[in-house]
Amino acid sequence: MSTTKPTQQFAFDRRRFLTRSAQAATFMGLAHTAPAWARGGNLHDGAIRPGFDEVSGRDIALTIGEGPRVVQGRRGHAIAVNGSVPGPLVRLKEGQPVRLAVTNTLDEDSSIHWHGLLLPFQFDGVPGVSFPGIKPGETFVYDIPALRQSGTYWWHSHSGLQEQAGHYGPIVVEPAATDPVQADRDYVLLLSEFTPLHPHTIMDKLKKGEGYFNYQQNTWTDDYPLSGEDRRMWARMRMMATDILDVTGSTYTYLANGRGPEEGLEFLFTPGERVRLRIINGSAMTFFNLRIPGVKFWVVGADGQNVRPVEVEEFQIGTAETYDIIVEPTGEARTIVAESMDRSGMAVATLASRPGARASVPPLRDPPLLTMADMGMNHGSGGMDHGGGDMAGMDHSAMGHDMSSQGAAAEPMAGMDMGGMNMRDTSKLPPDVKVGPGIDMVSMNPVDRMGDPGIGLDKVPHKVLTYKDLVALAPNDDLRRPSRQMEIHLTGNMERYMWSFDGKKFSAVSDDPIRFAYNERVRVKLVNDTMMAHPIHLHGHFFELVNGAPADRQPQKHTVIVQPGGSATFDLTADEEGDWAFHCHLLYHMHSGMFQIVTVAPRGNQPEMKRVGED
Ligand SMILES: [Cu+2]
Numbered sequence: 011m012s013t014t015k016p017t018q019q020f021a022f023d024r025r026r027f028l029t030r031s032a033q034a035a036t037f038m039g040l041a042h043t044a045p046a047w048a049r050g051g052n053l054h055d056g057a058i059r060p061g062f063d064e065v066s067g068r069d070i071a072l073t074i075g076e077g078p079r080v081v082q083g084r085r086g087h088a089i090a091v092n093g094s095v096p097g098p099l100v101r102l103k104e105g106q107p108v109r110l111a112v113t114n115t116l117d118e119d120s121s122i123h124w125h126g127l128l129l130p131f132q133f134d135g136v137p138g139v140s141f142p143g144i145k146p147g148e149t150f151v152y153d154i155p156a157l158r159q160s161g162t163y164w165w166h167s168h169s170g171l172q173e174q175a176g177h178y179g180p181i182v183v184e185p186a187a188t189d190p191v192q193a194d195r196d197y198v199l200l201l202s203e204f205t206p207l208h209p210h211t212i213m214d215k216l217k218k219g220e221g222y223f224n225y226q227q228n229t230w231t232d233d234y235p236l237s238g239e240d241r242r243m244w245a246r247m248r249m250m251a252t253d254i255l256d257v258t259g260s261t262y263t264y265l266a267n268g269r270g271p272e273e274g275l276e277f278l279f280t281p282g283e284r285v286r287l288r289i290i291n292g293s294a295m296t297f298f299n300l301r302i303p304g305v306k307f308w309v310v311g312a313d314g315q316n317v318r319p320v321e322v323e324e325f326q327i328g329t330a331e332t333y334d335i336i337v338e339p340t341g342e343a344r345t346i347v348a349e350s351m352d353r354s355g356m357a358v359a360t361l362a363s364r365p366g367a368r369a370s371v372p373p374l375r376d377p378p379l380l381t382m383a384d385m386g387m388n389h390g391s392g393g394m395d396h397g398g399g400d401m402a403g404m405d406h407s408a409m410g411h412d413m414s415s416q417g418a419a420a421e422p423m424a425g426m427d428m429g430g431m432n433m434r435d436t437s438k439l440p441p442d443v444k445v446g447p448g449i450d451m452v453s454m455n456p457v458d459r460m461g462d463p464g465i466g467l468d469k470v471p472h473k474v475l476t477y478k479d480l481v482a483l484a485p486n487d488d489l490r491r492p493s494r495q496m497e498i499h500l501t502g503n504m505e506r507y508m509w510s511f512d513g514k515k516f517s518a519v520s521d522d523p524i525r526f527a528y529n530e531r532v533r534v535k536l537v538n539d540t541m542m543a544h545p546i547h548l549h550g551h552f553f554e555l556v557n558g559a560p561a562d563r564q565p566q567k568h569t570v571i572v573q574p575g576g577s578a579t580f581d582l583t584a585d586e587e588g589d590w591a592f593h594c595h596l597l598y599h600m601h602s603g604m605f606q607i608v609t610v611a612p613r614g615n616q617p618e619m620k621r622v623g624e625d
Pocket residue numbers: 509543544545594595596599600604
């Protein structure tokens with residue numbers, strides 16, 4: 011294929027993106043030479059505040075600084091904007107333009123990406139893709155024309171690993187017309203993590219051994235419902251059924267609006283009121299399961315877009331997703347629990363009818379175990395390809411025994427001999443996927459998992475949201491059938507902590523973006539060839555989940571979770587010209603290479619679109 015760039019508005023060497031990421035490693039040393047507040051930053055007393063102020067208007071000023079931070083007695087270093095973590099709530103208005111002047115007082119480059127906002131790509135804020143980044147001491151003005159959307163979004167650094175250190179905050183865009191979601195109270199709940207470790211220390215530990223933070227590793231003496239045979243099977247695959255999240259509560263304190271679970275974040279209500287909660291997963295690495303024990307609520311928005319209200323008692327929120335909910339709390343107080351997906355910790359907030367009112371906080375539930383479906387094995391829909399290529403070495407007698415049973419996909423791995431099974435049958439991959447050490451697993455039979463509530467939630471005794479429940483409130487405007495379909499594989503090597511798209515770590519393909527013609531309508535199928543869930547984010551666009559909703563009501567999202575071993579499909583109208591980042595939103599996965607550039611050709615310039623391996 012041609013490597014000619016269809017757009018040259020922006021001559022920038024993308025390879026510098028990775029160079030800069032490498033340079034970010036110097037920030038640990040620099041951070042201790044002089045605190046930001048001593049260099050004229052905005053952190054006047056040196057202490058970074060939890061929670062956030064609000065900024066709004068035609069012109070908004072934001073200052074990136076750094077300093078010490080303490081959460082529940084644990085000390086660390088933070089990058090903060092306007093002196094708090096999270097940084098300020100940026101309140102905008104649909105139909106109105108805004109200028110955001112961002113000043114960087116760090117000793118390294120920084121940036122702000124406006125996650126979920128439709129805007130000219132030059133203001134999307136990804137160093138090396140959409141702009142050069144903000145140098146130390148510099149101010150960059152994001153001059154954003156009249157906003158074309160409303161809803162709940164967020165912003166964060168797209169430089170190095172700064173996001174882990176606290177560089178993020180919420181965005182609310184008020185609708186120009188009457189909000190279809192009416193509420194008496196309107197609150198933001200931004201979930202994130204605090205760690206006393208430097209982000210680069212975490213990255214190093216992950217590279218040295220994937221299980222480093224997994225204190226829930228099953229041993230021969232623990233309480234997990236795994237037989238000795240199961241344990242030997244997992245050991246042979248050098249994997250653990252408890253490999254749910256890379257970084258866990260052993261390291262993280264989970265935060266609600268910057269406050270630890272013992273620091274008492276509360277949202278006041280009067281019984282009988284409708285309370286809107288705008289829930290943002292602003293974490294670096296954590297999927298949360300959110301519930302309000304004993305209380306049903308309605309999900310009314312997903313990724314900033316209104317959806318038909320759906321009543322649930324719990325939902326899983328991937329990194330970078332947002333959900334708006336309406337709850338009508340009763341009684342003195344109700345606890346909002348955001349349990350990390352691996353159940354190693356939780357963020358906590360309280361709906362309180364008076365200051366200080368509290369409800370009980372439930373204990374962490376038992377950690378979930380990965381299932382056969384998470385390994386890409388599903389017999390129910392088409393079955394495994396028993397005649398195919400390298401499968402010949404598989405122990406069919408053992409397979410037939412346990413894998414043919416109905417509902418096996420939802421059962422923890424049990425009693426199956428995986429010894430001879432080929433978990434890496436690369437003949438199942440399209441030809442444009444690069445086969446090499448970056449791939450340690452290939453899903454044998456990936457199925458669409460839009461109806462899956464998320465790891466660990468398939469057996470809870472109450473209604474949990476799935477993507478299939480999401481239906482757009484207003485009809486979509488592009489009802490064309492996609493003119494082509496493309497498949498992108500999410501690939502990885504858990505042991506070596508390598509993550510990529512199509513087996514190619516981003517640096518290897520930095521000049522080979524995914525290309526779309528202007529206004530092209532494409533169906534994109536994401537196939538997860540790993541045993542981890544990945545929240546995949548496309549900048550500058552909304553895509554529509556192909557979730558079984560009528561074509562004009564497919565829900566619009568900017569981030570989609572692709573469940574382990576499964577697939578997720580979306581339709582995209584590529585009508586925002588320019589270069590956009592497309593990546594896994596787990597910070598250390600993105601940093602390790604699960605990242606690509608999407609180039610949407612300018613209007614009137616339609617390059618040759620054929621790519622290798624396409625239909
Ligand atoms: Cu990922």
